[in-house]
Amino acid sequence: MTLIDYQQDMETCCRCSACKFIPLENVKGFEHANVCPSISRFEFHAYSGGGRLGLGVALLEKKIDYSDKLLEVVYNCQMCGACDTSCKYAMDMEVLDPINEIRITGVAGGHTLPVLDKIIASLRQTGTMVPGSRAKRGDWAEGLDVKDFTKQKSEVIYHAGCRTAYSRDMWPAARASIKLMQKAGIEAGIAPEETCCGGRAYQMGYRDDAIDQAKRNMDAIKKAGAKTLVTGCAECYHAFKVLYDKFGVRGDLEVLHTSEYFDQLIRAGRLKPEKKVDLYVTYHDPCHLGRQGEPYIRWQGKRRPGQVILFDPPKEFRRGTFGVYGPPRDVIGSIPGIRLTEMARTKEYAWCCGAGGGVRETNPAFARWTANERIGEVAETGVEAIVTGCPGCEDSFREAIKAAGNNLKVFDIVELLAESIL
Ligand code: SF4
Ligand code: SF4
Structure with a gap:
């Protein structure tokens, strides 16, 4: 298109x-x-x-x-x-x-824009959106007994994503994800030198680079014989699940967000949150997990001219209704001691964290303003912590909270689940 x-x-x-x-x-x-x-x-x-x-x-x-x-x-x-x-x-x-x-x-x-060109140059040279050494990308998993899916077959793959791999603040959630999988008896594989999903490049307008990344990732995933990819990053989730489908490269790979995956394991009785986590929280729906996380719908046809809009064959629209809204709330609800209250704007009408679309790179002040708006909304609920399922949102909120001198805490869902189980 x-x-x-x-x-x-x-x-x-x-x-x-x-x-x-x-x-x-x-x-x-x-x-x-x-x-x-x-x-x-x-x-x-x-x-x-x-x-x-x-x-x-x-x-x-x-x-x-x-x-x-x-x-x-x-x-x-x-x-x-x-x-x-x-x-x-x-x-x-x-x-x-x-x-x-x-x-x-x-x-x-x-x-x-030169600032985005620089990021894309890093993607082309090193396979990451965060300028940094690719060899250091797997440092988050140091000391974990986890297999390398580029060397060994692996039915389940855990994809950390650029934002997690290069930010120490995000490592606890990634490490906890692997440990929880192991606790449930799942031997997931990772790629120590994993490459970027390409999702952010697509949003910035660099479609060819995004497609290159998609092909590169899917080649490695197919070689590993993987059936399921699990990620804790909403933008990676959207790329693997929605964009790769749009590009025609996903095949039958099942793509799950950590909240969906752990929700399934809890329901199956393979993980049992038993320890009390005494915390009053609200949940922020990441845009790429919520309204943009619903499945891609392929449609080819014509729009008939005329006053009434008609599609031939009928077209089904992605309206944001079928994003991932239940599993994150169910996982939070399964943890004893946690009390959840909702903000005014939730699910498909959630306010963005400010980090998307390259705005954090092109106009950090606007990104901060957007995050501050959300933090203000959080403050109205009176909670102690904001819980989310995306390192981009976490990073954006942490920065805004620090600048405001606020004492609100930020958690990934998996961190709280791990506290209750491990
Ligand atoms: S909602 Fe916005 S994009 Fe849609 S028709 Fe109205 S002005 Fe146009
Ligand atoms: S920032 Fe505004 S115009 Fe841009 S995608 Fe979000 S709602 Fe649409």
Whole structure:
């Protein structure tokens, strides 16, 4: 698909602005009716989902071209997909896909941001999005008795992801994941020199690099004979499950987030959370596990011209409803002693942590502002800790909490589960 394939979707936009808000019947209050960080921060229509579709049409009609200002608008967006979900509450049209295509078309035409080019250069040279030595990538697993799936066959693979591998703060969750699997009798394999999933490159507009990474990863996974891939990173989860399907390379590989995997093991009685963890928490739905985590739906056909929008054959839309919402809450609920309360914006209408879409790299102040908004929402619940299932969200929140001098704690779900079991 290219930008022109979304021309009809973009032209369908009626500028109703519903993509800026949570649908009315789901709004919990005036303070938290907004759902798009970009329009909330910059307060000009171009910075909304619908506004970006207008820019896409103008690009196709050659009324505008890529300029510094256009790139500034295009990249001040977390690619969180909230606009897509809110629009599809009433409409049958794509919003996030064309927004991504505007970036992809720009990159293909050489219209890029130097800060992102630098990250992609690292990906091309070392296979990681975080500039750093590939040989150090497996350091998080030092001392663990875990097999290398690039050398030994492995039915289950654990993929740590760049953000986890290169951040010591994230190592406890990764190490706990392996230990919990071992406790349940599962011998998972890891790749000490694992390569990036490519998901973030795709969001930044570097589609060819993302596809290269997908092929490289799937080759290694197939050689290992793996049937299931488990990851604790929401962005990796989205890449392996949704994007690899879109690229046509996933095959029948089952992709599970750690919350889904451990939820299954708890239900099967293979893991028993028994120790009390006395903590009052709220749960943050990562965008790529929640609304963007629902399965990819392949559709090929035509949209019939006319006043009523008809697809031939009928098209099923991904509306964010079938993301991973239950398993993380069920795992938290299975831990004795933990009390969970929800924020105003949850599940498909959750507010982004600020880290997505390359914003942390292109505009750290905007990423921080977005995280602060969420931290404020957390504070209203009166909890002691925020629990999530993505190292990107964790990192974003930790940074914002530190800057604010707040004493809120941040945990990955697996860390709390491990405290209750190991
Ligand atoms: S993208 Fe959808 S919700 Fe937003 S203005 Fe256009 S039609 Fe309305
Ligand atoms: S993807 Fe997120 S930040 Fe970007 S326009 Fe849509 S809602 Fe706003």
